[in-house]
Amino acid sequence: MRLVFAGTPEFARVALDALRAAGHEIVLVLTQPDRPAGRGLKLTPSPVKQAAVAAGIPVLQPRSLRLDGKYPDEAAQAQAALHDAAPEAMVVAAYGLILPQWTLDLPRRGCLNIHASLLPRWRGAAPIQRAIEAGDAQTGVTIMQMDAGLDTGDMLLERAVNIGADQTAAALHDALAQVGGEAIVEALLGLSENRLHARPQPEAGVTYAAKLEKAEAALDLTQSAELLARRVRAFNPVPGASVRLPGLDEPVKVWRAQVASMTADAAPGSVIRADAQGIDIATGAGVLRLLELQKAGGKRQPVDVFVRGWQGN
Known part of the structure; x- marks a missing residue:
C-alpha cells in the first residue's frame, strides 16, 4: 500500500x-x-x-x-x-x-x-x-x-x-x-x-x-514485596526504581530485585541482611531482595560488588 x-x-x-x-x-x-x-x-x-x-x-x-x-x-x-x-x-x-x-x-x-x-x-x-x-x-x-x-x-x-x-x-x-x-x-x-x-x-x-511519573520511582516499602519486585521490573529502564539505604545521602537505583523466601518481624525499610547474595529489606508484606543497584553518578553493579563498596563506607 x-x-x-x-x-x-x-x-x-x-x-x-x-x-x-x-x-x-x-x-x-x-x-x-x-x-x-x-x-x-x-x-x-x-x-x-x-x-x-x-x-x-x-x-x-x-x-x-x-x-x-x-x-x-x-x-x-x-x-x-x-x-x-x-x-x-x-x-x-x-x-x-x-x-x-x-x-x-x-x-x-x-x-x-x-x-x-x-x-x-x-x-x-x-x-x-x-x-x-x-x-x-x-x-x-x-x-x-x-x-x-x-x-x-x-x-x-x-x-x-x-x-x-x-x-x-x-x-x-x-x-x-x-x-x-x-x-x-x-x-x-x-x-x-x-x-x-x-x-x-x-x-x-x-x-x-497512566503515564509514568518520576515520583513513582521511589519504592514505597510499606507496600508488599511482590508489588515492589514487579515495579522494579516495570520501571526498568524508565523511570528506574529507587530506594534509600542507610549511610548513603542519595537514593540508590534498583535494577533487579526479587521476593525473598523468608519472613521478617521488622519495620518496613529495615535492612535485615546484606551480603553477596542480596540486600534483604523488610516491606509491608514480605522481604524484598535487591540484586543489582546503582549509586548516584556510578555504574550499575551486581549486589556482591555493591555491598563491598557500601559496607566500605
Missing part, C-alpha cells in the same frame, strides 16, 4: 522497518521534533526519523496537528503534505501527538494504530509498564482502527505475548515491538485482500495505563 507512517521511538522504528521490508511504499513520515539527549543534551532525532532519513523518506516534525492549536502553521503544512501524499492508509505507532479528525478522515482506509496491549486492557500511555506492574501473565499487540477516543477504536487484529516472571519493561518492549511489526504487515495484507474486518472492543475489562 501507499502509506504515511507516524511514530517516534524505537518501538515505532521496528514497525517502519517491517513495513518497508514487506514492500509497502512509505511516502511520508511524521515524527516528534528532535529532543535534547545524552549528557551534552545535544538535539537528537528520534529513532523513526533516523530510519526514515537513511531510507530517503521525507520527514515532517510538526509540534501539533491541530489547525486551531498553538502551532497552526505547522499543522497546516502537515495537512498540505498529507493531502499531497494521498496515502491509502496511515500507520501510527507511539507517535506522541493526538490526531485530529481531519487526519483520521484523510486516508481512504483510515489510520491504523499499533498498540502494545490486548485492548481494551491498558488503553493509554504506558501499557507495557502497567501490565508488568499489575502482575499480568499475558499482554500483546492490537492493531486498531483509530477514532477520536483514547485507544477506543475497533480492533482489526490481536497477537498475544506471555510476560516472563523476570521480564523487564525493556525486554517486553523489544518482544512487543517485533510482534507489532509483524502484526501490522499481516493486518495490511488482510485489508488489501478484504478478509480482515474491524470489530468493536469489548465493553468489559477496560483499564487505563
Whole structure:
C-alpha cells in the first residue's frame, strides 16, 4: 500500500522497518521534533526519523496537528503534505501527538494504530509498564482502527505475548515491538485482500495505563514485596526504581530485585541482611531482595560488588 507512517521511538522504528521490508511504499513520515539527549543534551532525532532519513523518506516534525492549536502553521503544512501524499492508509505507532479528525478522515482506509496491549486492557500511555506492574501473565499487540477516543477504536487484529516472571519493561518492549511489526504487515495484507474486518472492543475489562511519573520511582516499602519486585521490573529502564539505604545521602537505583523466601518481624525499610547474595529489606508484606543497584553518578553493579563498596563506607 501507499502509506504515511507516524511514530517516534524505537518501538515505532521496528514497525517502519517491517513495513518497508514487506514492500509497502512509505511516502511520508511524521515524527516528534528532535529532543535534547545524552549528557551534552545535544538535539537528537528520534529513532523513526533516523530510519526514515537513511531510507530517503521525507520527514515532517510538526509540534501539533491541530489547525486551531498553538502551532497552526505547522499543522497546516502537515495537512498540505498529507493531502499531497494521498496515502491509502496511515500507520501510527507511539507517535506522541493526538490526531485530529481531519487526519483520521484523510486516508481512504483510515489510520491504523499499533498498540502494545490486548485492548481494551491498558488503553493509554504506558501499557507495557502497567501490565508488568499489575502482575499480568499475558499482554500483546492490537492493531486498531483509530477514532477520536483514547485507544477506543475497533480492533482489526490481536497477537498475544506471555510476560516472563523476570521480564523487564525493556525486554517486553523489544518482544512487543517485533510482534507489532509483524502484526501490522499481516493486518495490511488482510485489508488489501478484504478478509480482515474491524470489530468493536469489548465493553468489559477496560483499564487505563497512566503515564509514568518520576515520583513513582521511589519504592514505597510499606507496600508488599511482590508489588515492589514487579515495579522494579516495570520501571526498568524508565523511570528506574529507587530506594534509600542507610549511610548513603542519595537514593540508590534498583535494577533487579526479587521476593525473598523468608519472613521478617521488622519495620518496613529495615535492612535485615546484606551480603553477596542480596540486600534483604523488610516491606509491608514480605522481604524484598535487591540484586543489582546503582549509586548516584556510578555504574550499575551486581549486589556482591555493591555491598563491598557500601559496607566500605
